[in-house]
Amino acid sequence: EAGVVQSPRYKIIEKKQPVAFWCNPISGHNTLYWYRQNLGQGPELLIRYENEEAVDDSQLPKDRFSAERLKGVDSTLKIQPAELGDSAVYLCASSLGGPGRRFTGELFFGEGSRLTVL
Amino acid sequence: QQQVKQSPQSLIVQKGGISIINCAYENTAFDYFPWYQQFPGKGPALLIAIRPDVSEKKEGRFTISFNKSAKQFSLHIMDSQPGDSATYFCAARNSGGYQKVTFGTGTKLQVIP
Numbered sequence: 001e002a003g004v005v006q007s008p009r010y011k012i013i014e015k016k017q018p019v020a021f022w023c024n025p026i027s028g029h030n031t032l033y034w035y036r037q038n039l040g041q042g043p044e045l046l047i048r049y050e051n052e053e054a055v056d057d058s059q060l061p062k063d064r065f066s067a068e069r070l071k072g073v074d075s076t077l078k079i080q081p082a083e084l085g086d087s088a089v090y091l092c093a094s095s096l097g098g099p100g101r102r103f104t105g106e107l108f109f110g111e112g113s114r115l116t117v118l
Numbered sequence: 119q120q121q122v123k124q125s126p127q128s129l130i131v132q133k134g135g136i137s138i139i140n141c142a143y144e145n146t147a148f149d150y151f152p153w154y155q156q157f158p159g160k161g162p163a164l165l166i167a168i169r170p171d172v173s174e175k176k177e178g179r180f181t182i183s184f185n186k187s188a189k190q191f192s193l194h195i196m197d198s199q200p201g202d203s204a205t206y207f208c209a210a211r212n213s214g215g216y217q218k219v220t221f222g223t224g225t226k227l228q229v230i231p
Contacts (some may be wrong), residue, residue, distance in 0.1 A: 004161070042124075042207050042221030043162065056216050091161055105150040105211045107219060109161025 003027070004110035006092050012116045018080035021113045025073070025094030030033045032069060033107065034077050035091040041092055043109075049075065082117045121145055122147070122210050124222030130231050139225045141208035144189065149213035153182065154195050156205045162221075163190040164192070165206070180203045 005024040013019050024034050030051050035043035037085040046065065048056040051072035060067065064083070081087055089112040096106075123142045126190075131137045140195055154162035168175045168182040168191065175182045181194040195202055208222040 012218060040127075042209075042224050044221070045218065048216060050216075056218065082124075083136075093161070101226065105152055105217070105219065106164045107162075109163065111159065111161050 002095055004092055004100075004108055006110035006113050008113055009111065010114050010116075012081055012118065015117050016081040017086055018078065019076045019082055019115060020079075021090050021115075022111060023077070023092030023093075025075075025076045025092070026108055027109070028092035029093075029096055029097050030072065033093040033097045034067060034075070035093060035109075037089040037091055037112070039088070046077070046090075079115075082115070084117050087115055087117045121220045122208060122222040124208050124225060126225060128226045129228070130182070131195075131198045131227065133198060133200060133229055133231050135198050135229075137193075137198045137202070137229070139206055139208070139227075140190065140192045141192065141222050142188075142190045143210050144152075145190075145210070147213050148210035150211040151182070151184065151191050152209050152211070152219070154179075154207045154209060156207065156224075162207055187211055198227075200229045200231055203227055203229050214219065 001042045007022050030047040034046040037043045047060045047067050049069045054067050091109050093107040093109045093111045126138050127152045152167035156162040157167040164179050166180050168184050170186050184191045205224045205226045207224045209219050212218045217230045
């Protein structure tokens with residue numbers, strides 16, 4: 001079974017430029033997460049989707065970050081414009097769960113997209 | 119706000135030794151405590167997990183010890199091997215709402231031959 005797929009793996013951009021990350025979750029997982037992992041830190045939740053609905057985006061900097069999950073499968077995370085402090089690894093994860101189904105607690109992560117903003 | 123505190127930040131253990139990583143929490147609404155293992159260039163992967171009604175869980179060389187009254191839990195890696203060298207994150211799941219999982223800051227473990 002294929003795991004969570006993310007692209008690109010690496011991205012280097014100048015500050016103020018836009019960037020987008022793509023995620024394809026594990027088939028059948030209706031819950032999708034975007035986490036940001038700063039160097040030497042644990043993952044921090046940016047946004048969580050149940051199917052195509054964003055149910056927790058309280059930590060998403062909405063002035064420059066946006067996300068979408070069309071058709072409840074793939075998702076895209078966008079930053080526009082990027083700032084130096086956005087340099088981090090952006091992790092996508094998926095899990096079983098959602099309305100009517102208890103979340104087991106296990107998150108399945110992709111390998112991440114490492115962003116460097118110069 | 120850091121809800122799960124993890125220590126040490128880094129750890130060096132000799133092959134065959136015991137690695138111990140500690141975590142503490144404040145939120146009594148947490149109801150599930152997983153540990154994740156992350157190798158360089160990879161995403162975290164679930165290693166072992168425990169519920170607060172159990173004081174210890176063992177899977178192979180990995181053991182979680184849980185102290186509910188102290189709100190502390192720890193990961194013990196017995197007979198540590200160089201292949202265990204990775205970053206370990208404790209985490210906690212909130213029982214309410216959308217059951218958000220909060221991660222600790224991580225411990226970078228290096229097992230030397």
